[in-house]
Amino acid sequence: MILIMLRLTQYAQGGGCACKIPPGELEDILAGLGVPAPQDPLGELLVGVETGDDAAVVRLANGTAVVSTADFFTPVVDDPFDWGRIAAANALSDVYAMGGSPLMALNLLCWPRDALPYELAKEVLRGGAEVAARAGCHVAGGHSVTAPEPMYGMAVTGLADPDQLMRNDAGRPGLPLSLTKPLGLGVLNNRHKRTGEVFPQAVATMTELNADASRAAVRAGVRCATDVTGFGLLGHLFKLARASGVTAVLDAAAVPLLAGAREAVRDGFVPGGSRRNLGWVAGRLTSTVDEETLLLLADAQTSGGLLIAGEVPGAPVIGELVRRGEHEIVVR
Known part of the structure; x- marks a missing residue:
């Protein structure tokens, strides 16, 4: 009974990917941070820190590329099994966003x-293992520490064809922009944290793997993509447009939203991370839509969809x- 009564979201200041360091502050931290190149490299670094892409990629001598990423965060829902599933799907998404497996x-x-009792931690790990198994990904141990807030995620290694990578700097004029999951996860998760209301549509979206969308994009010849997580659609779109040297024109009415997302904004359940995202891109965009819509477009997502420069x-x-x-972004 005690496990049912405990609310995991009340043990964390933030929630999900909204607990990320704000993008502008993160860029200040990383500015000018040089990483020494190895003297005898085993492979060629294809994707590093330069454009803030979803994962690092190294080409090996046999022509295979290794994709490496890590992602973890505080509870986004109260159910420990669901939190584990969401965190695992979110970490795996970085590999899918690069076109890898x-x-x-x-x-x-x-x-x-x-x-918090260890029984809850066991449920979190069980949820992560369930999603990893669904993805055909081995879970081979890990690392744990005592901390003031619960956090969970994964470090993931994947494989990709180096000639079929999807990168955030490979966009070019004339490409359409597609989005594979609806927005609104941040505001619905914030409403859940503050009221205890449960939103099955949000949980279903966050636990959905981006595997099929990634494979479909690679088959279609897509070479530019990213996933939409803590920096919101506008934040990740800005990074893609800046890295690719293009402008992104966004049709706000065409962006899919989860049921209840607009109502959550109107009722005041906007996470601080979503407002910070909008503040970060405000000077990089021009818009004819209202602030409510902009907040949804900047909403901090957890385990969101793929933003693809191409049709899927x-x-x-x-x-x-x-x-x-x-401007890098035009919103109409």
Whole structure:
């Protein structure tokens, strides 16, 4: 009974990917941070820190590329099994966003052992293992520490064809923009945290793997993509447009939203991370839509969909890339 009564979201200041360090502050931290190149490299670094892409990629001598990423965060829902599933799907998404397939994952667990029973931690890990198994990804141990807030995620290693990578700097004018999952996860998760209301549509979206969308994009010849997580659609779209040297024109009415998302914004359940995202891109965009819509477009997502520069079956087209103009983003 005590496990049912405990609310995991009340043990964390933030929630999900909204607990990320704000993008502007993160860029200040990383500015000028040089990483020495190895003297005798085993492979060639294809994707590093330069454009803030979803994962690092190294080409090996046999022509295979290794994709590596890590992602973890505080509880986004109260159900520990669901939190584990969401965190695992979110970590695996970085590999899918690069056009790769996950091979192996390591658990990353921070646990306030004096505040929360280990039975909850076991459920979190069980949820992560369930999603990894669904992805065909081995879970081979990991690392755990005692911490004041619960956090969980995975370090994931995957494989990809180096000639079929999807990168955030490979966009070009004339490409359509597609989005594979609806927005609104941040505001619905914040409503859940503050009221206890449960939103099955949000949980279903966050636990859905981006595997099929990734494979469909690679088959279609897509070479530019990213996933939409803590920096919101606008934040990740800005990074893609900046890295690719283009302007993104976004049709706000074409962007899919989860049921209840607009109502959550109107009722005041906007996470601080979503507002910070909008503040970060405000000077980089021009818009004719209202603030409510902009907040949804900047909403901090957890385990969101893929933003693809190309057309993918079943995914709505939400805009296009054009030649670089005065702003990186135009919202209509």
